[in-house]
Amino acid sequence: MTGKYYILTLGCQMNKNDSERIKTILNNMDFLETEDYKESDIYIINTCSVRQTAEDRVIGIVKNLNEIKKKNKNFLVIITGCMPGRDKDLKEYKKFHKNVVDLYIPINEIYKIPELVKKYYKNIKYTINYTDYLDLEATREESFRAFVPIINGCNNFCSYCAVPYARGREKSRNFKSVINEVADLKKRDYKEITLLGQNVNSFNPIDLNECKSGDNPYNHPFACLLWEINKIGIPRIYFISSHPKDMSDEVIDALKLENMGNYIHLAMQSGSNSILKAMNRKYKIEDYLDRIDKIRRIRPEIAIGTDIIVGFPGESEEDFKETCNIYKKVKFDISYTAIYSDRSGTVASKMPENIKISSKKKKERRNILQKIMEDITLEKNQKYLNKKVSVLVDGKEGEYLKGNSEELKIVKFKGDDKLIGEIVDVYINKVQTWNLYGVLIKDN
Ligand code: SF4
Numbered sequence: 001m002t003g004k005y006y007i008l009t010l011g012c013q014m015n016k017n018d019s020e021r022i023k024t025i026l027n028n029m030d031f032l033e034t035e036d037y038k039e040s041d042i043y044i045i046n047t048c049s050v051r052q053t054a055e056d057r058v059i060g061i062v063k064n065l066n067e068i069k070k071k072n073k074n075f076l077v078i079i080t081g082c083m084p085g086r087d088k089d090l091k092e093y094k095k096f097h098k099n100v101v102d103l104y105i106p107i108n109e110i111y112k113i114p115e116l117v118k119k120y121y122k123n124i125k126y127t128i129n130y131t132d133y134l135d136l137e138a139t140r141e142e143s144f145r146a147f148v149p150i151i152n153g154c155n156n157f158c159s160y161c162a163v164p165y166a167r168g169r170e171k172s173r174n175f176k177s178v179i180n181e182v183a184d185l186k187k188r189d190y191k192e193i194t195l196l197g198q199n200v201n202s203f204n205p206i207d208l209n210e211c212k213s214g215d216n217p218y219n220h221p222f223a224c225l226l227w228e229i230n231k232i233g234i235p236r237i238y239f240i241s242s243h244p245k246d247m248s249d250e251v252i253d254a255l256k257l258e259n260m261g262n263y264i265h266l267a268m269q270s271g272s273n274s275i276l277k278a279m280n281r282k283y284k285i286e287d288y289l290d291r292i293d294k295i296r297r298i299r300p301e302i303a304i305g306t307d308i309i310v311g312f313p314g315e316s317e318e319d320f321k322e323t324c325n326i327y328k329k330v331k332f333d334i335s336y337t338a339i340y341s342d343r344s345g346t347v348a349s350k351m352p353e354n355i356k357i358s359s360k361k362k363k364e365r366r367n368i369l370q371k372i373m374e375d376i377t378l379e380k381n382q383k384y385l386n387k388k389v390s391v392l393v394d395g396k397e398g399e400y401l402k403g404n405s406e407e408l409k410i411v412k413f414k415g416d417d418k419l420i421g422e423i424v425d426v427y428i429n430k431v432q433t434w435n436l437y438g439v440l441i442k443d444n
Contacts, residue, residue: 002121003041003074004034008061011048013240014196015081017147018107019046020138022080025113027139029124038068042076042117046107049082049166051341058083059096066100074120078113080105082166086345107167108133108152134173137181144191144421145394150178150225151197156243158269159280159347160309160340163198172203175211178225182232191392191423192236192261195225200239201246223250230257235423236392236406240265241307245282247291255299262406263333264295267307271326272319275312280347285326292330303333303407310369311340311362313351320365327372333380333407335373339366374433381409381431388441391426393419405436415440 005026009019022044023033034040043065048054058079068075077100083093084104094101103116110133114126130136134149153167178195185193197203203222205211211228218224229237238261242251247266255264266288270276273284295302308323327335339362342349357365384405391411393403400412401419412435413426419440430437 001032002030002124003032004039005031005042005044006034006037006040007044007046008037009046010054010057011046011050011081013147013194014149014152014198015046015048017138017149017196018081018110018133019044020140021133021136022046022110022113023139024136025110025126025128028128029114029117029121029126037065041072041074042078043068044078044080047079047081047083049086049162049343051338052343053341055083055093059093062097062100069100076103076117076120077101078103078105078116080107080110082107082163085166085168086162108171110136132171132173132177135177142394142421143188145392146185146190146192147194147196148178148181148185149173149196150200151203154198155202156199156282157280157347159278160312160343160349162343162346165345167198170199170202170204172205172221175205175207175221175225175228178205179211179228179232182229182234186232186234190234191421192238193229193234195229195237195239198241199243199246201242201248201251218250218254220248220250222246223248223254226251226254226257226260230254230259233259235259236261238263238408242266244268244288244291247295249294252291252294252298255295255302260299261408262299262301263303263305263408265305265307266291266295268323268326268330269307269309270312270315270319271323272315275315275319275323278314278348278351279309279312285322289326289330301407303409304330305334305336305408306330306332308335308337308369309340310337310365311357313340313348313357314355315340315357315365320368324369324372327369328376331376331380332373333377333409335369337366337369337373339363378431378433381433381436384409384428384436385431386428388425388427389436389438390423392423393421395420400437409436410434411436411438413438413440 007019084106151172153170154164155170201222208221216227237259389405391403401415402412425441426438428436428438
């Protein structure tokens with residue numbers, strides 16, 4: 001063993017999956033992962049830029065590392081993830097991080113890690129070759145469920161979002177590379193995959209035509225991918241995030257394929273057309289509702305989740321009411337509701353102060369929407385009562401095994417630990433807002 005490394009991952013599933021790829025690099029250099037950062041020789045922070053608070057947290061973490069740095073001159077601190085791509089802000093952060101951080105590496109340049117580490121550990125062997133960081137094999141934490149990135153970056157420039165600045169423009173992974181990874185996961189008996197990207201349905205790889213099977217019925221590249229992946233036979237396939245404007249009829253049609261999970265996430269952000277326009281979302285609420293109708297026509301029982309931002313600059317009481325009304329009309333299964341906060345460099349952050357919404361009002365609106373969501377979720381969950389649901393068991397909580405139904409509802413039941421990683425049927429006998437409880441059907 002050459003030394004030990006510690007990775008702190010902040011933010012979304014994409015970052016978690018990126019950290020699994022960083023582990024592959026460090027393991028290959030014969031470093032060992034440690035859960036105690038104080039005993040690490042390399043400390044990597046995989047950062048998130050979605051909210052200011054996430055970036056500010058990094059300042060505090062780096063400050064704490066100063067003491068270790070003083071004691072261990074070979075202690076390396078690397079910042080990767082979203083922050084290193086935000087050049088303008090990074091100048092500010094570098095002032096705080098002076099003398100502690102050794103390298104800022106945009107996530108798609110993590111190939112630089114071995115070169116840096118070699119300066120401090122002379123005899124390191126590094127044997128991995130790759131051109132696109134997404135082609136690096138992930139060191140997976142779970143042996144039954146995996147995230148598979150297919151695209152990185154975003155071209156959409158929603159007016160509130162820092163991601164296009166942090167991660168750059170969209171770059172699709174090669175079709176063949178995605179297919180190979182999924183086929184390998186199938187060989188290893190994985191039960192569930194989630195295709196990942198900031199905007200998965202604008203996936204457009206350069207090798208699409210040479211990789212697409214002759215009998216693939218679709219032309220839309222993402223629909224083509226779903227069809228090919230379905231053939232491989234992993235029992236549950238999900239994807240996140242998708243943009244409503246790229247949710248073509250073919251992608252919606254592909255939701256009916258045999259192995260597609262019974263859940264889709266489609267960010268609405270607001271129910272008001274004037275706010276959607278100010279957000280630069282490139283669709284009207286009528287278009288969004290049309291997509292939802294089509295999805296439900298293709299797959300009537302599908303669970304639908306969404307993202308909503310409350311308190312966007314200029315959001316009037318009327319705009320907010322429209323969001324609440326649309327929520328009640330669609331009856332989402334879940335919403336990740338965020339309070340708007342300025343992200344430096346974005347168009348929304350430069351909007352006039354006098355149209356910005358007070359923190360108090362934003363919190364009030366979030367609470368109202370939260371209550372609507374909880375009432376609707378509980379109401380919708382009643383349909384699972386006294387029914388059988390299929391569950392991928394992913395762990396234990398107290399006396400219960402727990403896992404996700406195909407609709408990504410959390411299901412708890414009693415059973416043997418050896419069922420972790422398996423898909424089983426559970427008969428539901430109690431429903432709550434966030435949990436369904438049941439009994440294992442014995443002939444699984
Ligand atoms: S689609 Fe919009 S919200 Fe999503 S990552 Fe791109 S710019 Fe950000």
